[in-house]
Amino acid sequence: MTGVEQIAEYVIAGLLVFGGIFAVIGSFGLLKLPQMMQRLHAPTKAATLGVGSALIASMIYFLVFEGKISWHELLITLFLFLTAPITATFIAKAQMHRTLTKDDVPPTGVGTEWATFDPNVTSVDPSLLNDRDPG
Amino acid sequence: MILNYALDFAFLCFGLGLAMNLYRVFVAPGVTDRILALDTMVINVISLIVLYGMRTKSGINFEAALLFAMTGFVSTVAYCKFILRGDIIE
Numbered sequence: 001m002t003g004v005e006q007i008a009e010y011v012i013a014g015l016l017v018f019g020g021i022f023a024v025i026g027s028f029g030l031l032k033l034p035q036m037m038q039r040l041h042a043p044t045k046a047a048t049l050g051v052g053s054a055l056i057a058s059m060i061y062f063l064v065f066e067g068k069i070s071w072h073e074l075l076i077t078l079f080l081f082l083t084a085p086i087t088a089t090f091i092a093k094a095q096m097h098r099t100l101t102k103d104d105v106p107p108t109g110v111g112t113e114w115a116t117f118d119p120n121v122t123s124v125d126p127s128l129l130n131d132r133d134p135g
Numbered sequence: 136m137i138l139n140y141a142l143d144f145a146f147l148c149f150g151l152g153l154a155m156n157l158y159r160v161f162v163a164p165g166v167t168d169r170i171l172a173l174d175t176m177v178i179n180v181i182s183l184i185v186l187y188g189m190r191t192k193s194g195i196n197f198e199a200a201l202l203f204a205m206t207g208f209v210s211t212v213a214y215c216k217f218i219l220r221g222d223i224i225e
Contacts, residue, residue, distance in 0.1 A: 013141035016186075029151030030159055030175060036167060043175040049151070051168065051182045056210025058185045062194065072197030076181065076204055081210040087174055090215035097219050105139060113155045116219075 008064040012057045019053035022046045036095050044088040052077055139160045145186055170214050176209030 026049075031044025055073040062070040093116050096105075102117040112118055156179060159172035176214050181200045188196040 006173060009138050013137045016141040016145040020145040021183070023152040023182065024148045027155040027175060027179070028170060030168075031155050039168065040171060043156075043171065047175050047178045050149070050152075051178050051185075054149075054182045054185050061189050066192065066194075068194075070194055070197070072194065072201060073185070075184075076197070076201050079196075079201070079204050079208075079225050080181070083195055083204070087208060087211050087215075089186040090212055090219075091171050091174070094215045095165070096168070098165065098167065123165070125203070 005064055008060055012061050013066060015053045015057035015060075019050040019057070021050075022053070023050035026050060036099070037092065040088060040091055040095070044084055048080060048084045142186060142190055146183070147184045149179050149186065153183070160189075166218065167215075169213060173214075174207065174211045177203060177211075181207075 023046070026043040026046025029046065030039050033039045033042055055077045059070055062068055091116040096114075096116050100117075102113065105114050105117070108114060153176060153187065156172045156176040160169050160176070163169045181203055182199040184196050184203065188194060188200075216223050
């Protein structure tokens with residue numbers, strides 16, 4: 001075993017342990033934290049960091065020990081990091097929709113209500129759809 | 136080999152996280168908790184697939200992980216959209 005492989009093995013092992021601990025912390029926070037918005041905070045950050053370090057470890061592993069660059073991990077990481085905030089926003093909006101009313105949230109100060117509670121934001125403005133083929 | 140021990144530890148951690156998410160899916164104070172637990176389960180399963188690919192030294196599993204990420208995202212958004220609007224595609 002060469003020196004590079006030795007170093008890579010320690011780096012991969014460290015990343016795997018780091019990611020595993022973060023995954024457990026994220027999933028445990030989902031069980032333990034008292035309020036829903038706090039529970040939303042725990043897994044969306046910690047589990048994404050955990051899966052991110054596992055994917056980086058896999059990338060280094062295939063680069064050093066198999067001798068091929070694997071782009072799939074980068075794609076998965078990119079996709080997860082792009083979608084995690086959208087998922088968290090949607091879950092937060094669903095939670096607001098279920099538990100809060102319009103009077104519970106502070107004023108927005110921009111003339112319109114919060115988008116979750118504004119009855120005028122019911123669907124897409126039809127004028128925005130006019131760029132379709134008129135037929 | 137320290138790498139094998141680290142892989143075992145990571146398998147254990149992600150599996151433990153998956154078990155806790157599964158408990159949260161069944162015992163939860165609200166439906167948004169269940170959606171969040173399912174979303175975290177998808178993330179943990181992606182990690183398990185990637186770790187399995189490292190253990191078997193095969194890159195064939197990454198397509199499965201990528202597809203799992205996409206279906207997990209779409210299903211979470213569809214579920215939230217259903218709660219918000221009562222409909223998924225309006």
